[in-house]
Amino acid sequence: MTKFIDLFILIIQIFNVHGYFSFDATAAARYYTLDGQVLYLHGPQTLIEPNSELIVELHDISVKDVFSVKVAEQTRAAVVFPIIFNISYNPERIILHHVHIINVRIVNMYDEIMFVNQKRIEVSLLGHGRTTFIDVPVIRVIYKDIVGGYYRVREWPKLVGMDGEKAVNIIKNETGLAEVFVVTDRSKVSKDIRYDRVCIYVNEKGKVARIPTTG
Numbered sequence: 764m765t766k767f768i769d770l771f772i773l774i775i776q777i778f779n780v781h782g783y784f785s786f787d788a789t790a791a792a793r794y795y796t797l798d799g800q801v802l803y804l805h806g807p808q809t810l811i812e813p814n815s816e817l818i819v820e821l822h823d824i825s826v827k828d829v830f831s832v833k834v835a836e837q838t839r840a841a842v843v844f845p846i847i848f849n850i851s852y853n854p855e856r857i858i859l860h861h862v863h864i865i866n867v868r869i870v871n872m873y874d875e876i877m878f879v880n881q882k883r884i885e886v887s888l889l890g891h892g893r894t895t896f897i898d899v900p901v902i903r904v905i906y907k908d909i910v911g912g913y914y915r916v917r918e919w920p921k922l923v924g925m926d927g928e929k930a931v932n933i934i935k936n937e938t939g940l941a942e943v944f945v946v947t948d949r950s951k952v953s954k955d956i957r958y959d960r961v962c963i964y965v966n967e968k969g970k971v972a973r974i975p976t977t978g
Contacts, residue, residue: 795854797821797886799897800845801867803878809844809903814872817841819848821888825861834863834888841869857888867899876904881959919975927965930975934961940977945969 801817803809818838822831835852848867857863865886869878878901886894917938922930927945934943942960964973 794851798849803844812871815841820866
């Protein structure tokens with residue numbers, strides 16, 4: 764098998780030299796692939812809107828002074844659950860011992876988010892123990908009430924200008940969410956989408972500077 768691969772690469776290189784086509788076989792071999800499937804556990808037969816797309820992203824959330832760095836992305840049609848994906852990435856872009864996560868979302872033809880993964884899902888992208896297959900459960904995003912696996916996007920515009928810690932207590936009491944906390948523009952916050960938390964951005968005076976939003 765090894766001899767066959769070497770012969771194949773040699774043939775490709777000969778064709779490249781003579782200008783028949785351009786293909787870097789050695790570069791393609793350097794990429795790794797993470798396979799997986801997106802699951803909707805609250806109803807596997809749930810219909811997905813026509814012309815929707817699945818977007819799968821790999822992020823490094825350990826880079827200093829930034830929320831996260833996207834290292835790979837795949838977009839494909841989203842028709843019915845489970846949705847199979849296979850995202851490729853260059854291992855040379857992966858930093859050993861950094862924390863990497865996978866984010867998925869399904870958007871409709873109007874670019875509105877229909878489904879997202881609710882929890883942070885870490886993956887190992889290097890070494891013999893790297894993640895090669897993963898199940899990614901998603902929740903459905905709606906804009907009304909919480910029913911089963913459905914969550915709503917919520918905003919609190921009236922809290923802008925209020926003391927940050929007071930805003931934390933108001934949102935916790937109203938929603939029952941545990942992960943509501945104050946952050947600044949310099950805070951390190953992972954950019955995975957999670958509708959079970961609220962980040963409250965404050966200015967240098969500790970006052971709410973942006974509209975607090977779930978996600």
